[in-house]
Amino acid sequence: MTGTVLENLSGRKLAVLVSFFLICQIVCFLIGGLIAPKPSITDSVLSTKCIDTSNNSDEWFYTRGPKPCRSVDLSHFMYEEQSLFANQIVFVFQIPSPRETVLLDYSRWQQNLVGILHLDVLYHSQNEMAPRTVLTIDAKLGYQNKHDPPDKWTYYASSVERRNLDCVMEQKKDLYPYNCSIVPLFELGSLHHDYYLLNIRLPVDKGRNAKLGHVADIWLFAINQTGGFTKVWLSLKCVFFPSIIGILIWFLRRISGLKRKPQVLETMLIIVALSLTLLNAPVELLTLFFDLPFMLLLTDIRQGIFYAALLSFWLVFSAEHLMEVQKKSLKEYWPYFSSVVVGCVSLFIFELCERGIQLKNPFYSIWVTDAGTKLAMALLVIGGLCGIGYLILLCYLIWKVFCNIGTKRASLPALSQARKLHYSGIIYRFNFLMIATVVCAALTMVTFCLGQVSEGQFKWEEYDGLEYTSAFFTGVYGMWNIYIFSLLVLYAPSHKHWPSQADLSIPTNEIEFSCLEPEPSEISSLTTFAKKTALD
Amino acid sequence: MGIQGNHLPAGKSTAVNFKDRCQKLWFFTGRQKQLCSLNENVMNAVGHGARLAIEECQYQFNMLRWNCSTFSDSDSIFGAVTTIKSRETAFIHAITSAGVAYSITRACTKGDLTDCNCDTRKRGKKPRKQWQWGGCSEDIHFGEKFSRDFVDSHEPGDSAQGMMNLHNNEAGRRIIRSRMQRVCKCHGMSGSCSVRVCWRKLPSFRQVGDALSARFEGASSVKLVEKKKKNVKKLRAATKGLKQPNNTELVYLEDSPDYCEKNETLGILGTHGRICNRGSPGLDGCKLLCCGRGYQTRVREVEEKCRCRFVWCCNVLCEKCRFKKEEHICN
Numbered sequence: 001m002t003g004t005v006l007e008n009l010s011g012r013k014l015a016v017l018v019s020f021f022l023i024c025q026i027v028c029f030l031i032g033g034l035i036a037p038k039p040s041i042t043d044s045v046l047s048t049k050c051i052d053t054s055n056n057s058d059e060w061f062y063t064r065g066p067k068p069c070r071s072v073d074l075s076h077f078m079y080e081e082q083s084l085f086a087n088q089i090v091f092v093f094q095i096p097s098p099r100e101t102v103l104l105d106y107s108r109w110q111q112n113l114v115g116i117l118h119l120d121v122l123y124h125s126q127n128e129m130a131p132r133t134v135l136t137i138d139a140k141l142g143y144q145n146k147h148d149p150p151d152k153w154t155y156y157a158s159s160v161e162r163r164n165l166d167c168v169m170e171q172k173k174d175l176y177p178y179n180c181s182i183v184p185l186f187e188l189g190s191l192h193h194d195y196y197l198l199n200i201r202l203p204v205d206k207g208r209n210a211k212l213g214h215v216a217d218i219w220l221f222a223i224n225q226t227g228g229f230t231k232v233w234l235s236l237k238c239v240f241f242p243s244i245i246g247i248l249i250w251f252l253r254r255i256s257g258l259k260r261k262p263q264v265l266e267t268m269l270i271i272v273a274l275s276l277t278l279l280n281a282p283v284e285l286l287t288l289f290f291d292l293p294f295m296l297l298l299t300d301i302r303q304g305i306f307y308a309a310l311l312s313f314w315l316v317f318s319a320e321h322l323m324e325v326q327k328k329s330l331k332e333y334w335p336y337f338s339s340v341v342v343g344c345v346s347l348f349i350f351e352l353c354e355r356g357i358q359l360k361n362p363f364y365s366i367w368v369t370d371a372g373t374k375l376a377m378a379l380l381v382i383g384g385l386c387g388i389g390y391l392i393l394l395c396y397l398i399w400k401v402f403c404n405i406g407t408k409r410a411s412l413p414a415l416s417q418a419r420k421l422h423y424s425g426i427i428y429r430f431n432f433l434m435i436a437t438v439v440c441a442a443l444t445m446v447t448f449c450l451g452q453v454s455e456g457q458f459k460w461e462e463y464d465g466l467e468y469t470s471a472f473f474t475g476v477y478g479m480w481n482i483y484i485f486s487l488l489v490l491y492a493p494s495h496k497h498w499p500s501q502a503d504l505s506i507p508t509n510e511i512e513f514s515c516l517e518p519e520p521s522e523i524s525s526l527t528t529f530a531k532k533t534a535l536d
Numbered sequence: 537m538g539i540q541g542n543h544l545p546a547g548k549s550t551a552v553n554f555k556d557r558c559q560k561l562w563f564f565t566g567r568q569k570q571l572c573s574l575n576e577n578v579m580n581a582v583g584h585g586a587r588l589a590i591e592e593c594q595y596q597f598n599m600l601r602w603n604c605s606t607f608s609d610s611d612s613i614f615g616a617v618t619t620i621k622s623r624e625t626a627f628i629h630a631i632t633s634a635g636v637a638y639s640i641t642r643a644c645t646k647g648d649l650t651d652c653n654c655d656t657r658k659r660g661k662k663p664r665k666q667w668q669w670g671g672c673s674e675d676i677h678f679g680e681k682f683s684r685d686f687v688d689s690h691e692p693g694d695s696a697q698g699m700m701n702l703h704n705n706e707a708g709r710r711i712i713r714s715r716m717q718r719v720c721k722c723h724g725m726s727g728s729c730s731v732r733v734c735w736r737k738l739p740s741f742r743q744v745g746d747a748l749s750a751r752f753e754g755a756s757s758v759k760l761v762e763k764k765k766k767n768v769k770k771l772r773a774a775t776k777g778l779k780q781p782n783n784t785e786l787v788y789l790e791d792s793p794d795y796c797e798k799n800e801t802l803g804i805l806g807t808h809g810r811i812c813n814r815g816s817p818g819l820d821g822c823k824l825l826c827c828g829r830g831y832q833t834r835v836r837e838v839e840e841k842c843r844c845r846f847v848w849c850c851n852v853l854c855e856k857c858r859f860k861k862e863e864h865i866c867n
Contacts, residue, residue, distance in 0.1 A: 041672075044645050063646075063647060182719055184721070223723070
């Protein structure tokens with residue numbers, strides 16, 4: 001019982017396996033590109049300005065349904081009309097909007113909802129706005145389901161929020177619009193109900209909103225995941241989830257068949273596979289039946305755990321191939337992991353501060369208050385620094401591995417023909433996997449950057465054919481699944497004995513190979529090789 | 537086309553009679569009557585679009601010799617001046633078709649219209665299914681489509697004037713799309729930009745008017761070229777060697793009439809009595825606006841609101857000031 005499957009696999013079998021993985025990869029990419037729609041869509045909704053005659057803040061204002069509200073137009077400013085007060089104007093958004101005489105409703109497949117406001121502020125020479133104004137928004141969100149009576153709106157959340165509004169203007173002319181920044185308003189982690197109603201007031205009292213200019217209109221941009229993308233995504237998960245579990249069971253059975261305890265690298269592989277299984281588990285299906293607002297947070301956490309495991313695995317993978325002193329257990333690697341752990345913990349705290357509190361108040365944002373901004377920035381900077389530290393450490397380790405391989409390779413000509421062939425094969429395959437990792441990481445980066453660039457020069461005209469963003473997501477998701485799958489396959493302990501395989505190729509050098517046989521506790525023959533060459 | 541949209545009564549009509557009313561509007565073509573009968577709000581939106589276009593035209597042409605004057609007693613709102621295939625007619629067509637497209641798009645985003653398409657590209661798919669699978673396309677697609685359907689149905693496609701008007705209508709609609717502002721938001725893991733959503737925001741109609749006004753100044757003179765063998769008619773640049781106008785440029789067939797003097801038959805008011813800017817070297821300057829006839833200066837004492845303090849939403853606290861105002865008036 002020696003080495004891993006990778007070292008004992010013939011070149012042809014390896015080629016077949018690799019091409020199979022490549023085909024799977026392309027299929028994943030095409031599923032996203034050809035079947036799935038784009039991952040999320042934005043609905044632009046223009047507000048209807050309703051008049052609250054009674055100044056009764058408990059009432060719901062809506063535009064579709066029995067007894068719709070009385071609306072006004074604010075674009076032409078009446079100097080004479082003094083009867084209206086800011087607190088009486090309610091900006092009403094009823095989503096989704098009807099199309100083709102059909103009253104659309106949100107489907108639970110659409111998963112989440114992000115609301116962003118954009119204010120159309122008109123310039124008046126008598127009332128110039130400061131470049132940064134603090135906006136106070138009194139927002140109230142309600143929902144309705146299909147079988148509810150049409151005038152019954154149920155309270156979901158409400159809050160009085162402060163947001164910074166940055167408005168600039170190049171050419172100052174009366175009644176021209178300012179160029180204002182967008183105002184993120186709310187994030188719903190679950191889209192459980194059919195219709196939503198947002199009522200917004202910009203109250204003017206106690207100095208609030210006193211410096212606001214002439215708001216002619218408010219836009220709401222409602223972003224939600226597309227149902228089609230969720231369906232494709234969950235189908236992929238339903239395929240990957242059992243396959244990774246299956247291969248993990250196979251891997252565990254191989255290890256349990258050995259006389260020794262699992263090696264560090266094997267333990268690490270199991271951890272990565274488990275974290276991927278956690279990520280693959282299609283728990284989102286539950287949102288179709290239950291209202292689970294924490295799903296967005298949970299998905300982020302699961303993703304974070306997988307990234308942390310994968311990053312740690314790379315460290316261990318490189319360190320294990322240093323061909324120096326071997327560490328016997330994972331615990332000895334703790335200084336290596338510190339950057340990953342600190343980075344992940346800081347991002348986790350940030351996540352809890354933003355999305356965690358949003359579970360209580362969907363209008364909450366950490367970026368609004370100064371203290372919150374500082375905390376968020378501090379957490380993100382720590383995360384970023386840890387990322388940089390990690391990258392430096394990983395690059396250093398990889399560089400060292402390649403250096404060691406180089407020196408070992410230099411001593412190859414001194415060895416006999418059979419050992420030379422054998423060892424160069426091992427180095428080749430190690431490099432091969434190393435390169436596969438780099439290629440995977442690079443591909444992720446490149447497709448991401450390409451996506452950003454192509455977004456930048458996005459042709460807004462008719463856009464049929466390949467849906468690039470979806471293809472990127474399914475492609476990358478599939479790639480890391482295939483990557484872990486292949487690691488589990490190739491790094492599983494092999495049943496084959498070296499001599500038997502070597503016999504076929506070079507039958508004359510039997511004695512030499514028998515002395516090459518490593519101790520059963522060795523995981524990689526590369527490390528054996530290191531020791532043997534040292535003996536030589 | 538929508539120029540006559542101003543004739544529509546501004547007030548809301550009852551649901552019962554709006555279909556009858558559509559049939560009675562004599563200046564509508566069959567297709568326009570059909571579209572008008574669709575929904576009461578459709579006509580309100582078209583009427584609003586036409587008003588928007590006229591207001592914008594008057595704002596943009598405020599200081600030009602022809603100031604987009606309108607007549608309420610004439611069959612055509614701008615008078616007979618639109619029968620001349622001039623630059624000004626080109627602008628009017630462009631801004632009207634843009635106004636209709638803009639107003640319909642806004643009505644769609646407001647949810648006032650129930651007829652807006654979910655996806656104008658994919659046909660045959662049920663809107664609810666399409667919406668829940670991949671979402672609906674932007675409302676501007678529907679606005680453009682509606683404007684094409686409604687405004688263009690008025691134009692005969694085979695005459696030179698018809699082709700010019702169709703070209704300018706399309707140019708007006710395309711201006712809206714070209715001025716749309718791109719907005720992006722990151723909402724990936726931990727607020728990272730791994731998931732970025734971008735969308736486009738409708739510009740203000742003033743921005744559309746500004747852009748069209750620039751196109752008006754750069755409008756190209758064209759002529760009708762007929763290839764009898766292939767039975768193809770095309771508008772080509774009038775002078776050889778000049779660039780062919782593209783889809784977003786305005787084109788005209790005839791030179792503009794003289795707007796300096798009053799012309800009753802064409803509905804031109806002339807520039808007599810118009811206020812001009814004394815120092816300006818441009819078209820709004822007294823020299824050009826008054827067509828060399830000279831001007832008079834008069835000083836008036838006016839009382840105006842000043843030092844206004846403006847409080848969102850509806851309080852304007854002003855003082856009244858009296859000051860002397862100098863005005864230059866064309867002879």
